[in-house]
Amino acid sequence: MLFVENLFKVLKKNKVNFFSGVPDSILKNFSLYLEKKKLKNIVAANEGSAVSIGIGSFLEKKKISCVYLQNSGLGNAVNPLASIAHKDVYSIPLILLIGWRGAPKTKDEPQHLVKGRITTKILKLLKIRYCQINTDKDLKKFDKLIMDCKKKNLIVAGLIKDKSLFFKNELKKKINKKKFINQRDFFENFLNLISKNSKIITSTGYTSRGLMKLRNINSNSYKGRDFYMIGGMGHTAMVSLGVSIFSKKKVYCIDGDGSLLMHMGSMHRFAINGNKNLKHVLLNNDCHNSVGGQKTQAMTIDFKKLSLSLGYKKYFKIKSKKDLRNILKQFIKSKGPSFLEVLTDVNMDKNLPRPTDLIKIKNRFYK
Ligand SMILES: Cc1ncc(C[n+]2csc(CCOP(=O)(O)OP(=O)(O)O)c2C)c(N)n1
Structure with missing residues (x-):
């Protein structure tokens, strides 16, 4: 057995x-x-x-x-x-x-x-x-x-x-075949459109690893500086808030839905205490993709009503590739704290890197 x-x-x-x-x-x-x-x-x-x-x-x-x-x-x-x-x-x-x-x-x-x-x-x-x-x-x-x-x-x-x-009992999860945005497409466009000195804080699991992969492939052509927060799941938003308070640069928090749900009360502080340089991106794939794809049911949440009622100044949503660049531009231009929900699929690149030199990552983020 x-x-x-x-x-x-x-x-x-x-x-x-x-x-x-x-x-x-x-x-x-x-x-x-x-x-x-x-x-x-x-x-x-x-x-x-x-x-x-x-x-x-x-x-x-x-x-x-x-x-x-x-x-x-x-x-x-x-x-x-x-x-x-x-x-x-x-x-x-x-x-x-x-x-x-x-x-x-x-x-x-x-x-x-x-x-x-x-x-x-x-x-x-x-x-x-x-x-x-x-x-x-x-x-x-x-x-x-x-x-x-x-x-x-x-x-x-x-x-x-x-x-x-x-x-011996490896179980496979059914892949969600809906044509949402691929995480890599999102990051490629995002890194292309943001201003050069933007700060990016990414959540635990594939969000950080996916961004790191692009940086490794093409370190010079993309803008911004990253902090891959591979531990402390659920705290990405509040780390971003802390960064933004002491920075004049644009600060982007990029969260997974599992990560955002983990300490969702943080959204309120983000919206109330954040300045206009602070932006929140949710890559919503409705599941904990990094650890097996178990459902979070985050797609049942009306993030528009939620974020606006919590005090975010603006809400944006990207559902398909054709909207991607246009809405991203509007979001990047918007005065924060603003919220962008991107519906993403679960297809990931093979062999995503794992951040290992964490002190180097921290020091690079400072500079
Ligand atoms: C406190 C804590 N609980 C559980 C985990 C295990 N874990 C790592 S990544 C992850 C899933 C993250 O889900 P989500 O934020 O939706 O991102 P996705 O994996 O879908 O890209 C989980 C549960 C963890 N790292 N920390």
Whole structure:
């Protein structure tokens, strides 16, 4: 039997059939399996929300949830874990399934190394009992932990660091065939039209990697200076606000929809506290494309009403390639804080680069 099936066998045996979480690359096949089997699953805006949904489900139905997350999202989760669910507070049982990026002795990207190093320390500080799940055999330990969680109303966790555990069960997501804008077309036109000394801050995952790829191909012919914010998902808008307050240059925040939704309250501050040099671009592909394409349902949001009611001065939308240049020009000319929604497809270039020299990226952005 495949690993993923054995994992679900353990969860089913313990009557765990409700899930909430934020997708992660290691757990990609776990969340796609939830979709395939049509299990009850809420893709939460952030990991704190995922934990809170699990807390609520227990309060109403004594239903123990499985909350899945990447360890980078443990920071978001700590508040409800420590202040609501902890056994010294309301003692609400929860099962955490954590994708452990940057685990000691594994090779990973720089933004994952610190969190990877302290993941088990955070769990220990929170008195959350955990086990590592490296093979099918480890599922026995996980099973025992879950039984304890049920008996004693505890939070427990299983840590998975090796995504190859799921490889035999690689699930493919159906590609959205709608003819929206390709991310690369957007960036090519954008970099061509902006003024030379513009500042660009891009969100985690493919947004940063896609922009970096173009810079690598053609470093001289494009304008602007980039900060690839490959960690701290969801904070792109507020980092951009901070930059813009102390800059006379035009500052562009380029967000993915998963990133924007993660801390959406930031939009309000962006609109209220931002100056006219600050602009917000949303590359809306309706999903977490970088980690498997799980739906965010961001295309159900009326960003025009939302952004204008929050205080953005203007809203623009690009739906097709024929509008791309024209609307981009209007957006670039507009007085901020303004908002541009670009409907993008999920087709990405192969072999996108991964930013590794982060200090160099920071220093180049300064200059
Ligand atoms: C706090 C946190 N949670 C989860 C992740 C894992 N992660 C990396 S990229 C990504 C998806 C980003 O989605 P979106 O902003 O829509 O951009 P897209 O991938 O669609 O280009 C996720 C969930 C993370 N890096 N940090």
